[in-house]
Amino acid sequence: MEENYKVKVQNVTKEYDLFKTQSEKLRSFFAISKHQIPHFWSLMGISLTIQPGETLGLIGVNGSGKSTLSNIISGIIPQTTGYVDVRGDTSIVAIHAGLRNNLTGRENIRLKSLMQGLTNEEIDEMMPDIIAFADIGDFVDQPVKSYSSGMRSRLGFAIAVHINPDILIIDEALSVGDDTFYQKCVDKITEFKQEGKTIIFVSHSLKQIEMLCDKVAWINYGELKMVGETKEVTTKYREFTKWFKKLSKKEKHDFETERKNVQKNFSIQNYQKQVTEEMQKAAPQEKNVHSKVHRLFYSSVISEKMSVGNQLLTWAVLLVVIFFCLVNISGYSVGHVLNDPSLLMHPSDVLHLPDVK
Numbered sequence: 001m002e003e004n005y006k007v008k009v010q011n012v013t014k015e016y017d018l019f020k021t022q023s024e025k026l027r028s029f030f031a032i033s034k035h036q037i038p039h040f041w042s043l044m045g046i047s048l049t050i051q052p053g054e055t056l057g058l059i060g061v062n063g064s065g066k067s068t069l070s071n072i073i074s075g076i077i078p079q080t081t082g083y084v085d086v087r088g089d090t091s092i093v094a095i096h097a098g099l100r101n102n103l104t105g106r107e108n109i110r111l112k113s114l115m116q117g118l119t120n121e122e123i124d125e126m127m128p129d130i131i132a133f134a135d136i137g138d139f140v141d142q143p144v145k146s147y148s149s150g151m152r153s154r155l156g157f158a159i160a161v162h163i164n165p166d167i168l169i170i171d172e173a174l175s176v177g178d179d180t181f182y183q184k185c186v187d188k189i190t191e192f193k194q195e196g197k198t199i200i201f202v203s204h205s206l207k208q209i210e211m212l213c214d215k216v217a218w219i220n221y222g223e224l225k226m227v228g229e230t231k232e233v234t235t236k237y238r239e240f241t242k243w244f245k246k247l248s249k250k251e252k253h254d255f256e257t258e259r260k261n262v263q264k265n266f267s268i269q270n271y272q273k274q275v276t277e278e279m280q281k282a283a284p285q286e287k288n289v290h291s292k293v294h295r296l297f298y299s300s301v302i303s304e305k306m307s308v309g310n311q312l313l314t315w316a317v318l319l320v321v322i323f324f325c326l327v328n329i330s331g332y333s334v335g336h337v338l339n340d341p342s343l344l345m346h347p348s349d350v351l352h353l354p355d356v357k
């Protein structure tokens with residue numbers, strides 16, 4: 001029987017390369033070995049499912065990976081490994097994502113709606129409602145780069161709720177608006193909940209989380225610390241933040257450094273081995289566990305890095321292009337140069353064409 005879920009993430013990881021300069025980034029693109037580049041694992045194996053009609057809260061301290069996870073679910077960024085299945089359209093409202101800075105508010109509304117599959121007629125019909133909900137006045141015809149963070153959030157939220165997605169993802173977008181707009185958003189979220197929509201709600205405000213969420217996932221420095229009933233998880237999280245606040249400045253710093261080091265030194269090979277062992281232990285009769293885990297880790301992943309084969313192909317194409325450029329500059333024909341490559345070192349003043357008999 002098919003599992004009934006709206007979102008499923010399994011063993012999801014996300015690795016970032018920590019380049020110091022743009023040239024380092026460019027060099028790494030062609031490099032065969034990437035051992036010298038420092039890495040950071042923003043997510044170290046997250047697994048959770050979200051049921052249809054459920055509102056899941058994501059909590060965790062700054063930099064724990066909440067936005068990374070919500071961006072992966074909404075398809076903005078790919079995971080490094082793991083399985084992600086999202087059944088339905090997503091729409092994300094985040095302070096720093098989703099809006100094009102150089103376009104006006106009105107143009108952003110059209111672009112986002114078109115990307116969501118709406119027709120121009122549908123957008124024309126919806127436009128006044130979105131503008132009224134966002135309540136940003138004449139700014140709607142100004143480029144978004146001139147907006148305050150509150151205005152961006154209002155516009156982002158207005159677009160996201162009006163395009164009527166199956167899954168609404170709200171990443172800290174309520175924290176920057178004023179009280180009136182906040183209430184309007186809460187009403188809209190409540191309406192969405194009543195309609196049975198699925199919502200992912202990222203927030204530092206436990207009050208908001210407790211008011212809106214059925215279930216909460218606590219992400220702690222790239223790991224899923226706990227997932228379950230809202231009250232149970234927020235109580236544990238409060239205990240943690242209370243404990244953390246009591247630490248001295250040095251203890252806080254040491255704690256954070258230790259956690260970040262774990263994220264820097266995370267080994268995907270060891271993690272894969274661990275998952276394989278756990279699966280074997282849970283189902284000893286299961287065959288081909290290694291290849292099952294390998295498929296689980298890599299089959300739905302779009303690689304952001306060039307494979308060795310592609311790198312070799314790129315180099316080959318580059319060398320051929322350079323060769324033809326040099327032949328062109330030398331003034332000899334390809335045939336002449338192939339017969340005597342030293343001609344490339346002695347460019348001719350006149351053009352030498354191949355002998356035509």
Ligand SMILES: Nc1ncnc2c1ncn2[C@@H]1O[C@H](COP(=O)(O)OP(=O)(O)OP(=O)(O)O)[C@@H](O)[C@H]1O
Nearest residue numbers: 016017040042060061062063064065066067068069
């Ligand atoms: N493009 C990137 N390159 C390198 N590291 C990144 C990148 N994006 C995020 N990170 C790192 O990944 C970690 C998780 O970031 P993320 O924004 O997901 O955390 P968060 O829980 O949403 O934080 P906050 O509560 O502050 O919004 C952080 O340590 C962050 O520095």
